[in-house]
Amino acid sequence: xxxxxxxxxxxxxxxxxxxxxxxxxxxxxxxxxxxxxxxxxxxxxxxxxxxxxxxxxxxxxxxxxxxxxxxxxxxxxxxxxxxxxxxxxxxxxxxxxxxxxxxxxxxxxxxxxxxxxxxxxxxxxxxxxxxxxxxxxxxxxxxxxxxxxxxxxxxxxxxxxxxxxxxxxxxxxxxxxxxxxxxxxxxxxxxxxxxxxxxxxxxxxxxxxxxxxxxxx
Amino acid sequence: xxxxxxxxxxxxxxxxxxxxxxxxxxxxxxxxxxxxxxxxxxxxxxxxxxxxxxxxxxxxxxxxxxxxxxxxxxxxxxxxxxxxxxxxxxxxxxxxxxxxxxxxxxxxxxxxxxxxxxxxxxxxxxxxxxxxxxxxxxxxxxxxxxxxxxxxxxxxxxxxxxxxxxxxxxxxxxxxxxxxxxxxxxxxxxxxxxxxxxxxxxxxxxxxxxxxxxxxxxxxxxxxxxxxxxxxxxxxxxxxxxxxxxxxxxxxxxxxxxxxxxxxxxxxxxxxxxxxxxx
Numbered sequence: 001x002x003x004x005x006x007x008x009x010x011x012x013x014x015x016x017x018x019x020x021x022x023x024x025x026x027x028x029x030x031x032x033x034x035x036x037x038x039x040x041x042x043x044x045x046x047x048x049x050x051x052x053x054x055x056x057x058x059x060x061x062x063x064x065x066x067x068x069x070x071x072x073x074x075x076x077x078x079x080x081x082x083x084x085x086x087x088x089x090x091x092x093x094x095x096x097x098x099x100x101x102x103x104x105x106x107x108x109x110x111x112x113x114x115x116x117x118x119x120x121x122x123x124x125x126x127x128x129x130x131x132x133x134x135x136x137x138x139x140x141x142x143x144x145x146x147x148x149x150x151x152x153x154x155x156x157x158x159x160x161x162x163x164x165x166x167x168x169x170x171x172x173x174x175x176x177x178x179x180x181x182x183x184x185x186x187x188x189x190x191x192x193x194x195x196x197x198x199x200x201x202x203x204x205x206x207x208x209x210x211x212x213x214x215x216x217x
Numbered sequence: 218x219x220x221x222x223x224x225x226x227x228x229x230x231x232x233x234x235x236x237x238x239x240x241x242x243x244x245x246x247x248x249x250x251x252x253x254x255x256x257x258x259x260x261x262x263x264x265x266x267x268x269x270x271x272x273x274x275x276x277x278x279x280x281x282x283x284x285x286x287x288x289x290x291x292x293x294x295x296x297x298x299x300x301x302x303x304x305x306x307x308x309x310x311x312x313x314x315x316x317x318x319x320x321x322x323x324x325x326x327x328x329x330x331x332x333x334x335x336x337x338x339x340x341x342x343x344x345x346x347x348x349x350x351x352x353x354x355x356x357x358x359x360x361x362x363x364x365x366x367x368x369x370x371x372x373x374x375x376x377x378x379x380x381x382x383x384x385x386x387x388x389x390x391x392x393x394x395x396x397x398x399x400x401x402x403x404x405x406x407x408x409x410x411x412x413x414x415x416x417x418x419x420x421x422x423x424x425x426x427x428x429x430x431x432x433x434x435x436x437x438x439x440x441x442x443x444x445x446x447x448x449x450x451x452x453x454x455x456x457x458x459x460x461x462x463x464x465x466x467x468x469x470x471x472x473x474x475x476x477x478x479x480x481x482x483x484x485x486x487x488x489x490x491x492x493x494x495x496x
Binding site for chain 2: 021025036039040041043044046047050051053054100102103108111112115116117118119120122123124127128130131132134135136138139140141149152153156157159160161162163164165171175178179182183186187190
């Protein structure tokens with residue numbers, strides 16, 4: 001394959017597929033039915049690729065962690081834990097659960113009694129760190145920090161039942177903070193992100209942005 | 218170390234221990250604080266209330282085990298409410314963790330999931346669809362091409378519920394229980410906006426501020442974290458739904474008070490020290 005084809009073929013495919021999806025959004029008439037069907041099939045193809053990406057990801061993770069183990073790199077025992085968990089659950093799902101994974105009660109049991117409590121526990125630990133971090137970081141050093149602190153206290157109280165017990169007007173105040181200043185700021189961020197995404201999409205479609213093709217593209 | 222410094226530097230182990238006790242005690246011995254209904258929860262409830270018997274609702278479970286405490290009660294309540302209205306549920310997830318949560322939530326509400334006599338008639342679990350936002354777009358366009366089989370491996374074309382449900386156009390409402398990407402934002406882009414279908418969402422408390430800008434145009438109602446779930450449970454009492462979140466909400470109340478207490482304590486030390494120095 002010549003260098004020109006290697007360079008421009010992916011850009012051409014990106015452009016055609018991108019225009020197909022955009023066209024499919026705007027043109028939905030009986031005359032464009034076959035075109036809409038073709039786009040639909042292309043989207044299902046993406047899902048097939050995404051499913052295979054899981055296999056590729058598993059292979060890559062295995063390679064990296066086996067290398068950590070064989071070379072006895074720092075924290076190699078974590079790699080061992082990962083491989084045992086990964087392949088243990090894979091064997092459980094493929095062999096003992098007849099390839100049904102979470103659809104099989106036995107696999108679902110292991111999933112629910114090992115992975116779910118672990119993940120929930122890690123998240124729960126945040127509560128302790130949030131209390132500690134809030135205590136150390138929230139100081140009325142500047143006017144802005146004071147405004148932030150007062151807002152945080154009002155919202156924290158207002159979003160919990162105790163707030164209404166302490167002061168019945170706290171609900172509307174919290175609601176106003178969330179609906180007016182917060183929404184205004186969030187709306188600005190969302191519009192900014194949308195404009196950024198739009199400009200990046202145009203750059204990708206027109207071949208100006210090639211980072212997704214890998215290094216040297 | 219001066220007294221003011223001590224106020225600002227309480228040992229973190231003390232903070233952790235007090236946090237544990239303050240959060241655990243109400244779980245063992247609930248206080249029963251009254252839970253007022255917020256406007257976002259009321260809007261969520263009102264939107265679901267508009268469903269008619271036979272309407273088909275898509276419920277997207279896009280969260281991981283980390284947020285089960287907040288989103289699992291939302292999931293159960295939403296399923297119970299939709300079924301109480303006589304509507305039908307097409308449950309799906311775009312996060313790999315969630316098929317089991319769908320199964321468990323349906324089992325908690327109906328006693329059985331896959332083996333329930335109404336499976337495939339009143340509700341279906343389509344499981345995980347890989348591909349993130351593209352999967353959502355594809356699902357909206359052609360459900361049968363995107364998910365040929367349900368979570369248990371049955372062809373969905375053979376299930377009575379799916380005979381008339383071909384694309385997102387066939388849904389009367391979408392309920393997004395989401396915590397990240399892909400989630401409610403992607404559903405707004407790929408399902409709500411293109412097909413003009415009402416959407417309500419249940420999110421974690423930290424995500425709630427991000428959802429507000431979409432309310433009420435794109436998102437008709439929001440369950441905001443555990444508080445939203447608890448408020449929703451109260452609204453569902455008229456359907457005989459028995460809630461479980463009174464004690465966790467007490468724990469949350471005291472937890473918030475504790476954060477405020479420590480923040481005030483630290484600031485007293487900070488201000489007094491600063492004032493003392495200035496003097």
